[in-house]
Amino acid sequence: MLQERGEVVGEESWRLEIVEDRAVFFVTHRRGNVRGDAVLTLRAKDFRPLLYAAVHRQGKDEREIRIEWKDGRARIGGREIAVGDAGFFDERFPS
Numbered sequence: 001m002l003q004e005r006g007e008v009v010g011e012e013s014w015r016l017e018i019v020e021d022r023a024v025f026f027v028t029h030r031r032g033n034v035r036g037d038a039v040l041t042l043r044a045k046d047f048r049p050l051l052y053a054a055v056h057r058q059g060k061d062e063r064e065i066r067i068e069w070k071d072g073r074a075r076i077g078g079r080e081i082a083v084g085d086a087g088f089f090d091e092r093f094p095s
Contacts, residue, residue: 002031018044034058049074 002010010031017024023042029035038054052067066076073080 002029021045022050023047 001008002012010029012027012029014025014027017026021044023044025040025042027036027038027040034057036054036056038052040049041051042049049069051069052065054065056063056065067074067081069075075081
Protein backbone atom coordinates (compact mmCIF):
# COMPACT_ATOMS: atom_id res chain seq x y z
CA MET A 1 0.00 0.00 0.00
CA LEU A 2 1.31 3.47 -0.93
CA GLN A 3 0.14 6.27 1.34
CA GLU A 4 0.31 10.00 1.01
CA ARG A 5 -0.79 12.22 3.90
CA GLY A 6 -2.45 9.22 5.52
CA GLU A 7 -4.54 8.28 2.46
CA VAL A 8 -4.02 5.19 0.32
CA VAL A 9 -2.96 6.36 -3.17
CA GLY A 10 -1.70 3.10 -4.69
CA GLU A 11 -0.15 -0.25 -4.01
CA GLU A 12 3.32 -1.73 -4.06
CA SER A 13 4.63 -5.27 -3.83
CA TRP A 14 8.15 -6.63 -3.74
CA ARG A 15 10.07 -9.83 -3.24
CA LEU A 16 13.70 -10.81 -2.89
CA GLU A 17 15.08 -14.07 -4.28
CA ILE A 18 18.59 -15.46 -3.95
CA VAL A 19 19.55 -17.35 -7.11
CA GLU A 20 23.03 -18.94 -7.10
CA ASP A 21 25.41 -15.98 -6.57
CA ARG A 22 22.81 -13.28 -7.27
CA ALA A 23 20.17 -11.54 -5.20
CA VAL A 24 17.22 -10.43 -7.32
CA PHE A 25 14.82 -7.79 -6.00
CA PHE A 26 11.47 -7.44 -7.83
CA VAL A 27 9.21 -4.41 -7.29
CA THR A 28 5.79 -3.56 -8.76
CA HIS A 29 3.88 -0.41 -7.96
CA ARG A 30 0.62 1.11 -9.14
CA ARG A 31 -0.66 4.60 -8.56
CA GLY A 32 -3.73 5.65 -10.54
CA ASN A 33 -3.03 4.83 -14.19
CA VAL A 34 0.75 4.65 -13.62
CA ARG A 35 2.39 1.26 -13.24
CA GLY A 36 6.06 0.45 -12.73
CA ASP A 37 7.87 -2.86 -12.72
CA ALA A 38 11.53 -3.05 -11.75
CA VAL A 39 14.21 -5.67 -11.17
CA LEU A 40 17.46 -4.96 -9.35
CA THR A 41 20.13 -7.68 -9.54
CA LEU A 42 22.86 -7.66 -6.90
CA ARG A 43 25.85 -9.85 -6.06
CA ALA A 44 24.61 -12.03 -3.20
CA LYS A 45 27.83 -11.99 -1.18
CA ASP A 46 28.02 -8.20 -0.73
CA PHE A 47 24.84 -6.84 -2.37
CA ARG A 48 26.75 -4.69 -4.88
CA PRO A 49 24.53 -3.73 -7.85
CA LEU A 50 24.94 -5.42 -11.23
CA LEU A 51 21.82 -4.53 -13.22
CA TYR A 52 18.70 -2.41 -12.81
CA ALA A 53 15.92 -2.76 -15.37
CA ALA A 54 12.49 -1.14 -15.21
CA VAL A 55 9.41 -0.43 -17.28
CA HIS A 56 7.14 2.49 -16.39
CA ARG A 57 3.72 2.70 -18.04
CA GLN A 58 1.24 5.56 -18.00
CA GLY A 59 -1.75 4.98 -20.24
CA LYS A 60 -0.32 4.09 -23.67
CA ASP A 61 3.11 5.61 -22.92
CA GLU A 62 5.91 3.27 -21.89
CA ARG A 63 9.48 4.03 -20.79
CA GLU A 64 12.23 1.45 -20.34
CA ILE A 65 15.27 1.97 -18.14
CA ARG A 66 18.37 -0.26 -17.99
CA ILE A 67 21.43 0.52 -15.88
CA GLU A 68 24.44 -1.80 -15.78
CA TRP A 69 27.45 -1.61 -13.48
CA LYS A 70 30.85 -2.38 -15.03
CA ASP A 71 34.26 -1.57 -13.63
CA GLY A 72 32.57 -0.03 -10.60
CA ARG A 73 30.63 2.53 -12.64
CA ALA A 74 26.97 2.80 -13.58
CA ARG A 75 26.31 2.92 -17.33
CA ILE A 76 23.37 3.31 -19.66
CA GLY A 77 24.44 1.89 -23.00
CA GLY A 78 28.12 2.81 -23.22
CA ARG A 79 27.66 6.13 -21.40
CA GLU A 80 28.67 6.51 -17.77
CA ILE A 81 26.05 8.11 -15.52
CA ALA A 82 25.84 9.52 -12.01
CA VAL A 83 23.37 7.84 -9.68
CA GLY A 84 21.75 9.14 -6.51
CA ASP A 85 23.01 7.18 -3.50
CA ALA A 86 26.71 6.39 -3.76
CA GLY A 87 26.57 3.94 -0.87
CA PHE A 88 24.00 1.81 -2.63
CA PHE A 89 24.57 2.33 -6.34
CA ASP A 90 28.31 2.93 -6.60
CA GLU A 91 30.16 -0.39 -6.56
CA ARG A 92 33.44 1.38 -5.61
CA PHE A 93 31.99 2.73 -2.34
CA PRO A 94 33.33 0.72 0.63
CA SER A 95 30.69 -1.10 2.62
